[in-house]
Amino acid sequence: MKFTYSTGDAPLDGYTIKRGLGRGGFGEVYFAVSDVGKEVALKKVDFMDADRGDSLILNINHQNLVLLFDIKHTEGQDESWIIMEYMSGSSLRDILTRHPDGLTEDEAAAWFFSIASGVHRLHDNGYVHRDLKPGNVFVSEGHIKVGDYGLSKLIAHSQQHNNTRAIGTCRYMAPEIGQGNYGRQIDIYALGIILYELLQGNIPFDGESDAEILTKHLTQEPNLSGIPAPFRPAIQKALQKDPRKRYQSVVDMMLEVPAPNYQLTSGLLRPQLPSEYLEQLEDSKREPAITSPASSPAEASSANQDATPTTSSQKRPTDRPNASAARIPTLENVPVRPPAPITDRPATARYYRASGTYRARTKSWKDVAMEELSTHDRSQKVSELTASMTRAVLGAAGSSALILGVYLTNQNLTSVQITQWSIWILSVMVLSSWAVLITGKIWESSADEEGSKRLVMFAVGAGLGILHLGIGNFLQLDFSSIHSENSYWPWVLDKWKLSAGGEPSYIHFAIFTGLLFSLCRWWLHATPARSSRYDLLAALMFAMVAWFLPVAPQPLMPGVVGFTALVIQFSTPSFTVAQRRHFQSVADTWWQHDQ
Amino acid sequence: MNTTGIHRTRTNNFSTRVAATPPENSSVKHHYYFRTNKNIMKAVSERFLVWIDAVGGYLVCLNDQLLLGQARPNSQVDIPLVADVSSRHARIKREGEEGDYVIEPLAEVTVQNKEIQSPTLLHHGDMISLGSAQLRFTKPHPLSSSARLDLLGSSRTSPFADAVLLMSDTLIIGNNLANHVVYHGENHQVVLYRQDGQLLCRSDQQVNLDGVSGQTNGELFYGSQVKSDHISFSLEDV
Secondary structure (H helix, E strand, O other): OOOOOOOOOOOOOOOOEEEEEEEEOEEEEEEEEEEOOEEEEEEEEEEOOOOOOHHHHHHHOOOEEOOEEEEEOOOOOOEEEEEEHHHHEEEHHHHHOOOOOOOHHHHHHHHHHHHHHHHHHHHHHHOOOOOHHHHHHEEEEEEEEEOOOOOHHHHOOOOOOOOOOOOOOOOOOOOHHHHHOOOOOHHHHHHHHOOOOOOOOHOOOOOOOOHHHHHHHHOOOOOOOOOOHHHHHHHHHHHHOOOOOOOOOHHHHHHOOOOOOOOHOOOOOOOOOOOOHHHHHHHHHOOHOOOOOOHHHHHHHHHHHHHHOOOOOOHHHOHHHHHHHHHHHHHHOOOOOOOOOOOOOOOHHHHHHHHHOOOOOOOHHHHHHHHHHHOOOOOHHHHHHHHHHHHHHHHHHHHHHHHHHHHHHHHOOOOOHHHHHHHHHHHHHHHHHHHHHHHHHHOOOOOOOHHHHHHHHHHHHHHHHHHHHHHHHHOOOOOOOOOOOOOOOEEEEEOOOOOOOOOOOOOOOOOOHHHHHHHHOOHHHHHOOOOOOOOHHHHHHHHHHHHHHHOOOHHHHHHHHHHHHHHHHOOOOOOOHHHHHHHHHHHOOOHHOOO | OOOOOOOOOOOHHHHHHHOOOOOOOOHHHHHHHHHHHHOOOOOOOEEEEEEEEOOOOEEEOOOEEEEEEEEEOOOOEEEEEEEOOOOOOOOEEEEEOOOOEEEEEOEEEEEOOOEEEOOEEOOOOEEEEOOOOOEEEOOOOOOOOOEEEEEEEOOOOOOOEEEEEOOEEEEEOOOOOOOOOOOOOOOOEEEEEEEEEEEEHHHHHEEEOOEEEEEEEEEEEEOOOOEOOEEEEEEOOO
């Protein structure tokens, strides 16, 4: 991990950098010491014009939230620094890395209750965290604190975060984020994922790629079979796809998670619990009679016992679903505070574009898709390419059979000539589509200049042209034998100096095939990141180009070119509509996925 | 008595090096020029801090005998503790060929919950308490006699460090759990080692050492910076 500053640097007046801590949402974080010895964490963010209204979040004080001290701007440097509490311990991410099978029930519950208490305070003050993940939760001397909150709101004003942003994790992202919905339920969803990970060591929706994970978030039900029974209902409800079916407040969720026994949590300290939680817990204890008549007194009392903060894991009833069902009527009778209005407006790229202040190019789903594709490793790419190339052979065989049946048999050709032409058409299609598939695979994750790509494609096309003619000559084809009435191919063969006296020359084939491959953007049809699987219009356009470029007999060659385009589209799978929609949602919320 | 020989000033050695003819090769010449400029940089003495980006800050102690006690202005202890401990609370000594560590109590000390009255041999994983301070002693690498002290609970060192490294011959920084400093990441190992009173570093991949890239070996001073894609650290005077 590389950092801009190192030990001894003082980019912000009054503080000396000691070391880089990590890269959090929006920027590098450093451990620094002030001139009088106060240890702080400094987060460097690009210029940020936080006005006083936005920075009210700086004044939230809660035991389970990392303290934000101040925000300072360096003069002339276009850097802003968020000065915050230094957490000397590990992040939950580190701890989960050390415990790949998850934590004990008590420790997991202790982490959950602390995180939930911090998040509840944010919600209570009208904020949504929006980026809850283990990397944003820290422990220091037993205190568990949530960090990186509210920054998206402050930093969304910055205009320099567009294409440079790396897409990070979407593992804790609620499905409705795709629709630009940033209610507090996205935090509840993330809490559900975190609770699952705390108990299990892995996350419920994982995959090789962001697209895969996002699709699972949208469509798959979590597998709770490995989760201890008392925790299942809470996770189940927090991970509902429909935000309206989730818990509507963090406290509701906390009430259905078994509280830990802090004697068994290896030094983790009690959180600053929300008063609503304590009140409702008291109420549910005091009024066991309100439980529904269907449930037995034994169940009701066990449910209440569960919620007691000191219940040890051994005493927990295993039949938790019944127990929680028994408690729900209890909660209905408790006066619940009306939810605080969430003032946090979804700061999507779209929103900024509409308001006219956002001028820089926003990310498109294709940018996200390319970043996603760039994570594929070499062996994966090779296997994808081999599959495409195999399909290309099949497609080419099919389309040359079609050309053979519809066109060649209607020409005045002997059966030997028909065979020769068929072989030629097949090899031209296979070679051309392979060439495009290979270059397309290499470029599928690059957004380089088109100019250089066209130049490369010219060279590729020239090589293909020479091959085409070479194969034609080997098959002893007579290139002047077939063409339609309105074709100017005979004229080309006759008049052009590039053609060697009635026969096309290698230079002719090289130049015109090269032009054919550089004028058309073939590579766009050989990447999964395209708007539709089949693009007939483009194939038609390619055929038109091939008509006007006298490469080979017309209309045979335009037909072959058009079919080659279709073969390439057939061979390269494209992202599904659902995947594209997810990439779009990631692109709209790029500022959220920073690692 | 200084048994390490490392904390003498190295200025004299350098002036003789300056007098030597610089090598012909231009890149080497640049390196030579830059390194000789280090005349003004102090060679490390018995204690220094190593700040490793994204990993931690460590107080490295080179002496074979280390005094532990309360952090006070002008205190002479090697490992100053911000804790309810005596000004001179215990001494840790490295002894013998094997580099065994022995703790000598100067005030109330317990090892593995047993109060000790006389010098006691420390074993890998031993829990030590000095007053309110809780420490864990580890000797992670089988081939190195360097050890590590981690402070548990609310006590801490002054200046703040994530752990104290008792360096004898080598310190190994890598992603293996048997290393003295463990980071989670690519397989890249950096070894700090002592030779002829110098502190050197050796890396199994090319690093940028004090602004000169492509290095795998070199001497470290106060203020030295080692940077690579996987691991970056700098040394600081205590």
